[in-house]
Amino acid sequence: MKPYVAHTFKNQKMLILPEEIINNISRYPFIKNLFITDIGFFPHAKYHYIERKEGCRQNILIYCTNGEGFVIIDGKKTRICKNTLLIIPKDLPHIYGSNDENPWDIYWMHFKGETDSHFVRNTGTITLIDVPLSTLPVLIHLFDEIFDALSRGSVISNIIYACSSLSYFLATALFMPYNKYGQKDRKTAYVENSIEFMKNNIDKRLTLNDLTSYNNLSKTQLTDIFKEKTGYSPIDFFIRLKIQKACFDLDFTDMSVSEIAEKIGYSDQFYFSRLFKKIMGSSPSDYRRIKKG
Structure with a gap:
């Protein structure tokens, strides 16, 4: 049996938002989407142990x-090592704690909101991220900014700042395209290499076969990677790159619409115009007349 230890670790810090403040947050559309309810730092947290049979109301x-810990979900124990970020979805029963021999240092937050699902990849299990060492000072700085803002009292400006910083913290931790060694992950590399290939062949009608041959991947593999990283299939993404190039030429050259269409691989000006309007919401000629900046 684990020894019970109250949350009193040397140099710890912890802050819990009053229920009244949490309830009032719903009045502010720009923070109710994602906000913090609890935040803390437990250094060298020996015997730290939490069990929630019904889960937690927040993520x-x-x-x-530093150090090590563990998390248990549905009877499965997972080791949590140094430079690892763990997210446990709300309402998911769990146990977590520190390693007795090598206690962890943890920065922790509870968060929720109407758009929290964008930062919780799978509501049925945990999310584990290997955080690059280069990202450590960025995340610690953001954590300190959040904690300091909330420590200054329940002033709405402080809460807005803290919640905005939370979004930045989560985006930095979850979506930075680097592995734990500070290198770009393989999927990101495939996408970036493909995009560079597309840009160098913007005047051509590349096919999915061309792109898969360039990357030495199957059609399914490349399509799945692109949809995960960009939200589009490879060809749909290529089309949008072409339209982006067309926008540049419409804005900064006096080339005709047909010349621009030809330059990005469309011999049929009218097909290009329909495609442009579908993506940009206006025809090439109307787009050119819009005052920008």
């Missing part, structure tokens, strides 16, 4: 910067 973020 739990734990960032282990």
Whole structure:
């Protein structure tokens, strides 16, 4: 049996938002989408142990910067190592705690909101992220900014600042395209290499076969990677790159619409115009007349 230890670790800090403040947050559309309810830092948290049989009302973020710990979900125990970020979805029963021999240092937050699902990848299980060492000072700085803002009292400007910083913290931790060694992950590399290939062949009608041959991947593999990283299939993304190039030429050259269409691989000006309007919401000629800046 684990020894019970109250949350009193040397140099710890912790802050819980009053229920009144949490209830009032719903009045502010720009923070009710994503906000913090609890935040803390537990250094060298020996015997730290939490069990929630019914889960937690908020999502739990734990960032282990030193030592080790564990999390148990549905009877499965997962080791949490140094430089790992863990997210436990709300309402998911769980147990987590520190390693007795090598206690963890953890920065932690509870968060929720109407758009929290964008930062919780799978509501049925945990999210684990290997955080690059280069990102450590950025995340610690953001954590300190959030904690300091909330520590200054329940002033709405402080809460807005803290919640905005939370979005930046989560985006930095979850969506930076680097592995734990500070290198771009393989999927990101495939996408970036493909995009560079597309830009160098913007005047051509590349096919999915061309792109898969360039990357030495199957059609399914490349399509799945592109949809995960960009939200589009490879060809749909290529089309949007072409339209982006067309917008540039419409804005900064006096080329005709037919010349621009030809330049990006469309011999049929009218097909190009229909495609342009579908994506940009206006025809090339109307787009050119819009005052910008």
